[in-house]
Every structure is written in structure tokens, then in C-alpha cells.
Amino acid sequence: MDAKLDNAEMENGTRPYSQTLARLRDAGLRPTRQRLALGRLLFEGGDQHVTAERLHEQAQGAGVSVSLATVYNTLHQFTDVNLLREVVVDSSRTYFDTNVSDHHHFFHEDDGRLMDIDGAKIEVSGLPEAPAGTGVSRVDIVIRVRSRD
């Protein structure tokens, strides 16, 4: 056994729960079976953009039994503690983004797919001041594209 192995991997034979577990702990969220399962699906699969419905399906597909209500609750709680970010691009669905760093999006209007655009590479100039008495909570740039056939 290599000493470099994660603690989590040494404790039992399962995959690294620890990363997600630690995130939940740090965020002050009680690591329940459901939150761990959803967290693993979300955070251990690279950056992704999910809807509640899709995450629910993913969970079912992975053999995890979680109610849709819990999926909604969890997505919102994760968003509240900054583990997820809500992306508003379509008035009929809410997307949640596992990438919470500064970035923007391409939105494919034909199929609803989202792609990240690194925020560090973008520069916006000429923005007016926020209205008196208000502070900017976020600047969102959405580039809507459609396939040209």
C-alpha cells in the first residue's frame, strides 16, 4: 500500500467519498446518504450543467434512490453554500453548474447545451455604475448560438 493513498481509500474499498464528504463538512451540511450520493455524481464527474430532472435520472441510473424533492432541496442547498451555481439561460428550465469559478457561457439554443467560457480571458469595458444604493452581485455573459445548416 502506497502511503500516498487518500485516507478515504484506505478506510474502505469505496471510491473517494472523502472529497465530497469534506466539501459537505466544510459547508456545514450534514453528510447524509442522499447528499453524498448527489455530491459524488455532481463533483466527481468534471464540470457539468445539470437540471434537477437530469440529476434525478443520473441518481436512479446509479442505483441511488433519492426523491425528486430531495434533488431540488439539495441543488438549492448546494447553491446556497456555493458548491453550485445557478445558470439562468432558459425560462423553462433551471440549470445548475458545478463550475463555481468566474466564468460565462455559450448556450446552444437548439439543444439547450451549455459550455463554459473562462472568465479570466474576458474583458468588459464601458459598464456603467450600478444604480445608486445597489451593489453588483454578478455579471453574467451568455452567448447564444445556433447551428447553421
Added chain:
Amino acid sequence: MDAKLDNAEMENGTRPYSQTLARLRDAGLRPTRQRLALGRLLFEGGDQHVTAERLHEQAQGAGVSVSLATVYNTLHQFTDVNLLREVVVDSSRTYFDTNVSDHHHFFHEDDGRLMDIDGAKIEVSGLPEAPAGTGVSRVDIVIRVRSRD
């Protein structure tokens, strides 16, 4: 009577229907009583951001009887012919903007109000190319603000 008066104002005693009438004609939309009334409310009151519900109320308030279904239909038809623009900032409501020129928005997260930002004054650099096979249909910038108490 001044020769500079609008044709519309000379034809009868009513307010300038003509402007809205012309817009409908140009767009190829049959100028029905309902579309004229909604068009007047929308286009003759300066730039505004409305929801279907609000426009419906405005119509009632103005003594115009229009069903909510027609308000929805009309808003979408107007959007299709570029008399309106849909603004996606809130996943629970759809806003329609009477300003269809190049511009962006402040979105007040506390009360849902929108304010236009002239697009000519803004410069965005560093945007990556649109994904292969796609063309950009629009770039939307939303600055989310909240009042700081």
C-alpha cells in the same frame, strides 16, 4: 392645425394608432383590436419590460378586454417579428422588452426590476469563437445587483 401633425392625429380624434398600426402592417400581422390595443400599451409608453401578467393588468386597467391567452400569443408573435425581445433573467417569469436595439441589462434581484444598458457603450474582448458549426445569435450581458442595506 399645424401641418406637422401626424397623419393619424388628423384622421380622427384618437391617439396615434397609426404608429402601432404601421408596425403591425410592416410586420405582416393583421391589425386586430387586441393587437392594436396591446401594441399601443407597449410601444407608446417608452421603453419598458413587461411580463404577460402585467400587460394583461395594464390592458384591463385601460378598459381593454383581452384574454390572458391572447396576451401570451401576442407577446410571442411580436417577439417573432422583432417588435419585442425576450429577456431571460429570472427562471420564474418571462420578461419582454420593448427596446429591441443592441443593449444589455441591470437586473435588480430584490424586486425583479430591469434597466437597460446601451449596447454601444460596451466593449467585450477576449470572447472565444462560437463552437464549430454554430453562429452567434446574440450576446446577453446581465448585471445582477441588490440593494445594500
Added chain:
DNA sequence: CATTCTCTTTAGAATGATTATAATCTGTTG
């Protein structure tokens, strides 16, 4: 490790915006 307390989960009902349906009405054209 049993108790207890609080936080979670959940099935199912409720909500609310939006869309579909199908009958009725109204511009427009000949």
C-alpha cells in the same frame, strides 16, 4: 448503545406560469 433532539427525506398535493384545445368570432378579399 439507548435516548432524544433536530435536521432530512419523502410521497403526494399544491402552485403558478405557460401552452394546448376546440369553439366562436372577425378581418379581409373577391
Added chain:
DNA sequence: CAACAGATTATAATCATTCTAAAGAGAATG
């Protein structure tokens, strides 16, 4: 002014999301 295509409307239907209140499960304690 007849007749048809397009428009309006009341109403039902959808669909994502939220609410409810009841049952379940972590965590701290003795």
C-alpha cells in the same frame, strides 16, 4: 355581403418547481 383564413377566448392541460406534514436518520448525550 359571402366565405374563408386567421384570431380570440374560456377552459383544460402541462410541467417544472415548491409546499406539507409525516416518517426517518445523523449526532450528541448519558
